[in-house]
Amino acid sequence: MVLELTDYEIIQLCLKGNREAFEQLVGRYKKLIYTIVYRMIHNREEVNDIAQEVFIKIYRSLDKYNPEYKFSTWAVRIATNLCLDILRKKKIETVSVDELTYPPGQEEDPEAVYLKTERTKQIDEAIQSLPDKYKVLVVLFHHQGFSYDEICKTLNEPLSIVKNRLHRARQMLREKLAEVRKEDVL
Secondary structure: OOOOOOHHHHHHHHHOOOHHHHHHHHHHHHHHHHHHHHHHHOOHHHHHHHHHHHHHHHHHOHHHOOOOOOHHHHHHHHHHHHHHHHHHHHOOOOOOOHHHOOOOOOOOOHHHHHHHHHHHHHHHHHHHOOOHHHHHHHHHHHHOOOOHHHHHHHHOOOHHHHHHHHHHHHHHHHHHHHHHHHHHHO
8 A cells, every 4th residue: 555645755855855746746736836826817728838937936946845734735836926927927818718618518518609709808808807816716716616725825914905806806707797688688
């Protein structure tokens, strides 16, 4: 029976110079980091490069990891901070969400699939148009399923700010989507 090492044990091996151990961390958290990066940057061509940069930052900062916190929270914090820096530099608006459409089920007719795809696109464009400090909360809470506590630790913000900003982000999304509905009716 092979015992699986904890994140902290792997980190200790990495700090002792075992580079292969870091591959285990990458394997465990690759999907999470790629998802965070894609949801924030929304550019499929840049995801690999940015995710690699995140893992390089993680590797170089392993000695600063505090085992009191989950490694995933710490890693997501590094990823979100890097993405926010990139967004500030680029001021990305919106991009196509064609990759997010799902193949129709057998019971769905083409019109239903089209309407669902359009609605997904409208929601995604509304999220992408949010200021970064709101967008990151929507991504972490609604797309990644982070708890308020995990978001607070990841962003190093108090609970009151996280809840207020998430509430404001939802209001902004409602307003943007209501505008889109009005335009569709006209």
